[in-house]
Amino acid sequence: MxxxxxxxxxxxxxxxxxxxxxxxxxxxxxxxxxxxxxxxxxxxxxxxxxxxxxxxxxxxxxxxxxxxxxxxxxxxxxxxxxxxxxxxxxxxxxxxxxxxxxxxxxxxxxxxxxxxxxxxxxxxNPNVPIPHMEIVAPWRRALSGAGRHTKERDSKAVSYHYDVSNKFYEWVLGPSMTYTCACYPTADATLEEAQENKYRLVFDKLGLSEGDRLLDVGCGWGGMVRYAARRGVRVIGVTLSKEQASWAQAAIAEEGLGDLAEVRLQDYRDVPEGEFDAISSIGITEHIGAENYAAYFAKLRSMLKPGGLLLNHCITRPENTRTTKAGAFIDRYIFPDGELAGAATVQLEAENTGFETVHGENLRPHYAFTLREWCKNLEAHWDEAVEEVGMPMAKLWGLYMGACQYAFETNVVQLHQILLVNLDAEKGKPWDVPLRQWWKA
Incomplete structure (x- = not known):
């Protein structure tokens, strides 16, 4: 030319x-x-x-x-x-x-x-139409006057991402229906083996045993709820996604776990029960908002017994100085109002509410492996996914998961598990967890 x-x-x-x-x-x-x-x-x-x-x-x-x-x-x-x-x-x-x-x-x-x-x-000054991708805009405009992370806005944001289609998520996530980082026992383990191992790791870190009471906040499709209930633990799971709650309750009934397990469509801030032996928080902190970390950890601590353990599993940034806001693509099309902070920031806010840190670890490579398998699943079920949710949404999820795989591979983001203990309000009480790590890595 x-x-x-x-x-x-x-x-x-x-x-x-x-x-x-x-x-x-x-x-x-x-x-x-x-x-x-x-x-x-x-x-x-x-x-x-x-x-x-x-x-x-x-x-x-x-x-x-x-x-x-x-x-x-x-x-x-x-x-x-x-x-x-x-x-x-x-x-x-x-x-x-x-x-x-x-x-x-x-x-x-x-x-x-x-x-x-x-x-x-x-x-x-272009005016480029994006007719089929501005699907998040209507509820954003409706709530434009509301502050971020109000109960109403959080419910809308979670529904936008998670209420796409349970069938679509089954094709992408596989039989475990687990939408959080797996923990690979070996590099060649299958996705299902790694997700089962993740639940085993959380269960063991929390020191759970038959008869204990567990609260799982942001429980998704109930994977952790059912894992714990199969081992005799009484579990309540809460989610803001109608699709997730419906699927999880059906899975609980199918496994005959109804006497031990329940998944509610409920904001964690509205859970009335207390005195739980342990709380698992797997992939919810990203939706809380950094300014709300203090209130979030304070609420969870108020629902734990003295000496109870909290396992917080969340995506983090590799440093603690940048903005917590997500990028423009992620915020507009994937996780509206999502925020990420460095692991030290998350830990600091938890400790400032009275928790003591027992252990922390970074599972960044594991999330890259997890996303690799989700991308493969989507590719294998591409035609069905397009028929179920449409070409724009299928392409959107493929792009987002591919971008996230790249981000975890290159240390743009990380994944931290932080184990915390609710210190007894009475001063001078002795440390009441084992002296050394008690779970298998």
Missing amino acids: TSTKNRSGLVPMTIGEIISSVADGEKSPVRIEAYDGSSFGPEDCPLVIRIVSEEAVQQFVAAPGDLGLARAYLTGSIEIVRGVHPAAPHDVFGALEILRKKMAHKPDLATTLRILRSVGIKAI
């Missing part, structure tokens, strides 16, 4: 030239081929992305970073033309993340002006 000067005297740039102006093509993990006939990246790249329309450029300019990339992929203005199945876009997103975060550099002023002239005034 031959470039000609425009009225400003600046030579317009091709799409390939624009990308080359901000990235090193020799190190590119992808080859990009654009609708104007230009390209970027080595010819022998196993992964090729095609920019098929001007809309993609407008989306990148309108929302630089992960949101623009996501929108372009979801609306079909960029396509995967070889090297990876569209249902498993981990390789694509990972490569684009490398391109965006590690290779990109800011162009000089003259190049910036040429880019703006080349993409046109529409790209500076």
Whole structure:
């Protein structure tokens, strides 16, 4: 494609030239081929992305970073033309993340002006329609005046993500219906073995035995609830997802665990019972909001017996200085109002309410393995998933899980389990947990 000067005297740039102006093509993990006939990246790249329309450029300019990339992929203005199945876009997103975060550099002023002239005034103030992906917007607008993490808003946010379709989640998560990080006993263990091992680890860390009482907050489809009940523990699980509660109660009935286990559609803040021997919190802290950590831990502590244990399992940041807000893509399309803090921040807030830390560990590689298997499951059931939830939603979940796999592999995020004990209110009471770690890793 031959470039000609425009009225400003600046030579317009091709799409390939624009990308080359901000990235090193020799190190590119992808080859990009654009609708104007230009390209970027080595010819022998196993992964090729095609920019098929001007809309993609407008989306990148309108929302630089992960949101623009996501929108372009979801609306079909960029396509995967070889090297990876569209249902498993981990390789694509990972490569684009490398391109965006590690290779990109800011162009000089003259190049910036040429880019703006080349993409046109529409790209500076674009109005790019995303008709089928702004599905979260209606409830956001309805609650725009409400503060983050009110009970009503939390319920809406959780419902948006988890009430997609139980059948869809069965295909993605597998038989365990567990939507949290597994714990792999060996690198070659199956996903189901690793999820069972995770529940075993939580159960053992909490020192549970037959006849004990357990509260599982944010219980999902009831995996931990049923695991504990099978071992004679009396369990209450709470979730804000109607679909999860319905599925979990049916699974409890099917296993004949109704005398020991119950899953409620209830906010953890509204649980009236107390004096639990232990509490498991697996994957709920991400939805709480950092400003609410103190109230959250105080509420859980108030429901524990003196000496009772709390296992908090949550996604964390690798440091404690950045904002806790999620990225634009995750916040808009995946986990509305989700927040992540560093493990030290989570632990500090728990200790400030009176908990004492017994143990902590980082399971980051395990979550990368877990997400790898979820991506494989989605790819294996791609046609059924598209029929169940539609192409946009299936692509959205594939992109999100692929992005998260990349994030855990590269230490963008981590997964921490923190074991806490509710100190006896009476001062001077002796330490009443074993002196050394009592569970098998």
